[in-house]
Amino acid sequence: xxxxxxxxxxxxxxxxxxxxxxxxxxxxxxxxxxxxxxxxxxxxxxxxxxxxxxxxxxxxxxxxxxxxxxxxxxxxxxxxxxxxxxxxxxxxxxxxxxxxxxxxxxxxxxxxxxxxxxxxxxxxxxxxxxxxxxxxxxxxxxxxxxxxxxxxxxxxxxxxxxxxxxxxxxxxxxxxxxxxxxxxxxxxxxxxxxxxxxxxxxxxxxxxxxxxxxxxxxxxxxxxxxxxxxxxxxxxxxxxxxxxxxxxxxxxxxxxxxxxxxxxxxxxxxxxxxxxxxxxxxxxxxxxxxxxxxxxxxxxxxxxxxxxxxxxxxxxxxxxxxxxxxxxxxxxxxxxxxxxxxxxxxxxxxxxxxxxxxxxxxxxxxxxxxxxxxxxxxxxxxxxxxxxxxxxxxxxxxxxxxxxxxxxxxxxxxxxxxxxxxxxxxxxxxxxxxx
Numbered sequence: 001x002x003x004x005x006x007x008x009x010x011x012x013x014x015x016x017x018x019x020x021x022x023x024x025x026x027x028x029x030x031x032x033x034x035x036x037x038x039x040x041x042x043x044x045x046x047x048x049x050x051x052x053x054x055x056x057x058x059x060x061x062x063x064x065x066x067x068x069x070x071x072x073x074x075x076x077x078x079x080x081x082x083x084x085x086x087x088x089x090x091x092x093x094x095x096x097x098x099x100x101x102x103x104x105x106x107x108x109x110x111x112x113x114x115x116x117x118x119x120x121x122x123x124x125x126x127x128x129x130x131x132x133x134x135x136x137x138x139x140x141x142x143x144x145x146x147x148x149x150x151x152x153x154x155x156x157x158x159x160x161x162x163x164x165x166x167x168x169x170x171x172x173x174x175x176x177x178x179x180x181x182x183x184x185x186x187x188x189x190x191x192x193x194x195x196x197x198x199x200x201x202x203x204x205x206x207x208x209x210x211x212x213x214x215x216x217x218x219x220x221x222x223x224x225x226x227x228x229x230x231x232x233x234x235x236x237x238x239x240x241x242x243x244x245x246x247x248x249x250x251x252x253x254x255x256x257x258x259x260x261x262x263x264x265x266x267x268x269x270x271x272x273x274x275x276x277x278x279x280x281x282x283x284x285x286x287x288x289x290x291x292x293x294x295x296x297x298x299x300x301x302x303x304x305x306x307x308x309x310x311x312x313x314x315x316x317x318x319x320x321x322x323x324x325x326x327x328x329x330x331x332x333x334x335x336x337x338x339x340x341x342x343x344x345x346x347x348x349x350x351x352x353x354x355x356x357x358x359x360x361x362x363x364x365x366x367x368x369x370x371x372x373x374x375x376x377x378x379x380x381x382x383x384x385x386x387x388x389x390x391x392x393x394x395x396x397x398x399x400x401x402x403x404x405x406x407x408x409x410x411x412x413x414x415x416x417x418x419x420x421x422x423x424x425x426x427x428x429x430x431x432x433x434x435x
Contacts, residue, residue: 026201051135171257209251278410
């Protein structure tokens with residue numbers, strides 16, 4: 001039995017490593033191609049009207065810098081409509097926004113503050129905005145996401161390359177409080193790998209894009225045609241990404257478009273934020289799993305398979321490997337007082353080769369984890385440092401292991417939501433900090 005568990009773990013590690021290597025290879029090809037390209041800000045053939053939506057719930061601490069950055073975007077002012085939503089706020093978010101729009105340099109701008117008391121969360125706000133927006137495209141920025149001056153320009157330029165095929169364009173997000181503490185440093189590494197390796201790699205190989213929740217634009221008419229966002233969706237970005245791919249359209253990657261977002265600085269805030277994301281992703285996988293066996297779009301099949309492996313198979317594999325380690329450790333401790341207790345997963349003459357291969361693959365998995373992080377750091381100005389190597393090693397045994405706990409909690413929560421018909425859309429708000 002112990003041999004079988006080790007073989008299953010070994011095969012799972014091989015497969016997860018293969019998927020990581022494929023993605024990393026695609027990302028390296030992408031950056032070798034684009035790192036030598038000199039990017040110029042040239043006038044566009046046309047400037048479609050864009051409605052930017054900023055959902056904000058009790059964001060008085062972070063909203064000022066975000067609102068100012070959006071109002072100062074390098075995009076024709078007469079082609080920009082901005083909707084700030086103060087959603088069920090109990091603080092001074094709306095008052096802060098009113099004060100900004102009252103400043104002389106912003107008077108006369110097509111911007112308004114909407115005090116909302118509806119339901120549906122962020123997806124509900126986006127659906128409300130969809131009804132009143134005048135733009136050809138909807139742009140979305142979270143209340144803590146400060147877009148770089150040319151962020152919108154690059155998003156629009158990308159969709160105009162193929163407006164019939166590109167229904168949306170996503171930029172990348174950077175951590176604006178990366179150096180705050182150990183947690184934010186680890187989150188920064190995670191964000192950089194996600195943006196610079198995963199997003200770039202799968203776009204290079206498969207032309208698959210994933211809407212990141214902030215710093216993206218999407219064709220308004222298309223959103224209306226698919227019925228808008230699903231109210232109450234915990235990860236409305238992943239949900240609508242699958243809808244776009246399912247219709248045969250693409251979400252294009254505008255890698256030069258950047259926004260700076262604030263990450264959780266407290267472990268509790270981080271945990272519940274990631275729990276919400278994990279639950280939302282599990283829901284999306286469950287809802288779309290049927291597409292693996294149907295005649296749906298191949299990109300949907302591939303994404304569903306990828307998410308299924310990441311959130312179910314590989315997590316189960318990590319849990320299994322931890323069980324093997326902990327079982328042996330506990331047995332070894334008990335053996336000190338009870339000599340008759342033997343190790344459940346032993347290295348004997350019958351399985352020593354298997355155990356050696358398993359150990360070697362665990363080491364390779366750690367090295368690949370560190371390699372991915374530091375390759376991604378090489379594409380980010382000023383982040384390829386020796387300290388990042390040591391941080392990535394430390395984060396493997398601490399930060400990355402926390403995701404296992406989050407995943408198990410999310411699976412249990414999703415199952416209980418369905419069994420007991422609980423409202424699983426409620427979530428704890430991520431705390432913001434002044435910076």
